[in-house]
Amino acid sequence: ARLGTNGSDHYTTAWRRVAAQADQLGDDLLRILVPQQQLRWTSGHAAGPRLDLRRAMQCESDPQQYHSLWCRPVLPHRRDAALALLIDHSSSMLDRRRIEHAFDGLVLLVEVCRRIGVPAAVWSFANTCRQELDWSEPLDAATRHRLGRLPDTASGTTAMGRALNDVRTAFATRRANQKILFVIGDGEPDHEQATLAAVSRLDHDGIATIGLGLGEGTSGLARFFTSSITEIPPSQLVNHLASLITTALTTSE
Numbered sequence: 001a002r003l004g005t006n007g008s009d010h011y012t013t014a015w016r017r018v019a020a021q022a023d024q025l026g027d028d029l030l031r032i033l034v035p036q037q038q039l040r041w042t043s044g045h046a047a048g049p050r051l052d053l054r055r056a057m058q059c060e061s062d063p064q065q066y067h068s069l070w071c072r073p074v075l076p077h078r079r080d081a082a083l084a085l086l087i088d089h090s091s092s093m094l095d096r097r098r099i100e101h102a103f104d105g106l107v108l109l110v111e112v113c114r115r116i117g118v119p120a121a122v123w124s125f126a127n128t129c130r131q132e133l134d135w136s137e138p139l140d141a142a143t144r145h146r147l148g149r150l151p152d153t154a155s156g157t158t159a160m161g162r163a164l165n166d167v168r169t170a171f172a173t174r175r176a177n178q179k180i181l182f183v184i185g186d187g188e189p190d191h192e193q194a195t196l197a198a199v200s201r202l203d204h205d206g207i208a209t210i211g212l213g214l215g216e217g218t219s220g221l222a223r224f225f226t227s228s229i230t231e232i233p234p235s236q237l238v239n240h241l242a243s244l245i246t247t248a249l250t251t252s253e
Contacts, residue, residue, distance in 0.1 A: 011148030014100070014107040018238055022108050025242050026115040032250050033116065044068040081249060082135065082176035083120045085109055086167055088185035088214075089154045090126040095186070098214050099154045101234035102184045105212075105241045106132075106147070109182070112245065114139045121170065122147075125163030126156030135174060158187065160224075161194030164209075168202050179207045180248050182241065186213070188220045195224050210244060212237065 015022075043052045050071040059069065085106060093099040106122055110133060113120035122133040132147060133139075160183070171179055181202065189195040202209050203226075211225030214237055218230045229240055 009145055009148035010100070010103060010151045011107065011144040014104045014148075015111070015144075018104050018108045018111075021238060021242060022111045022115075025108070025246065026112045029112070029116050029246065029249060041071040043071045045070045080176050081118055081178040081180065082171070082174050083109065083113060083118060083245070083248070084167055084171065084179075084181045085120070085122045086129075086163055086181060086183045087122070087124045087132075087150075088126070088158060088160070088183075088187075089124045089150060090158045091155045092158070093154045093186055093214075096215065096234065098186050098234055099151045101237050102214060103151050105184060105237050106150070108238050108241060109245065110139060110147075112242075116249075118249065119174070119176070123163060123167055123170075124150060124153075125159060126154070127159055128156075129159070129163035129166040131166075131170070158185070158189050159191070160185065160189035161191050161198045164195065164198035164202060168198070168205060168207065171202075171205065171207055178248070179205075181207055181209045182212060182244065183209060183225065184212045184214055184237070185221060186215050186218060189224070192224075199224055208248075212240065 041050060043055065045068065052069055052071050055069050087102050087106060089099060089102075093102065110120055110122065119135040120133070121131065121135045123129055123131050132150060133143070137143060164183075167181060171181070199209055208227065209225055211221045211228035211230070212232060213219065213221040213228065213230030214232055215234055216231060218232070221230050222228045232240055
């Protein structure tokens with residue numbers, strides 16, 4: 001894919017690392033999701049918009065078929081999902097280039113979601129929380145270039161609780177029957193009780209929140225997120241996120 005950038009920014013570099021996996025994931029999801037949205041028909045009805053020709057031909061020999069000559073459409077169930085990603089960009093994320101690996105995950109998620117038509121938004125947090133990408137914002141060259149500045153902004157502390165509240169507020173105005181938030185961090189938040197309360201509010205709102213502990217020493221994140229994967233080797237984050245996206249969008253409800 002041509003990104004329309006000059007090749008020098010972080011986004012282009014990250015895209016080159018995840019492009020093959022993102023393309024494959026996007027293709028796989030389209031093969032799974034698109035057939036689910038195609039119209040299907042059931043036969044054997046007394047009325048409907050489509051005639052069942054096979055039953056019509058049998059009607060002469062079996063008059064009972066007269067009451068089951070028609071087909072009706074089965075309205076497809078379309079998974080109405082909205083995904084969000086919240087990335088820790090505090091100063092500790094600079095250690096062992098964790099912010100770069102987290103950014104690879106961001107690129108994978110937004111490229112795949114835009115390709116398959118699933119709304120996805122991105123926030124980052126340290127001392128404060130900042131929205132990096134709106135739900136349906138065009139992923140054009142300018143947007144990619146702006147997102148590419150994120151790895152260079154890592155600084156500050158880990159005010160995760162406030163960030164979770166901000167994302168919850170944004171989700172409240174988003175209509176979807178499935179809301180999923182991925183949180184990438186490399187350590188425990190600054191304020192334990194505030195973070196636990198924020199996660200509880202997300203759960204009460206029906207927002208599935210999944211914590212991803214990036215690197216060693218992140219097992220403590222499991223105390224905050226019921227659904228979590230911790231101690232993830234940074235080089236394996238993209239694989240874990242790809243698997244979680246697939247599960248979220250294809251598992252039957």
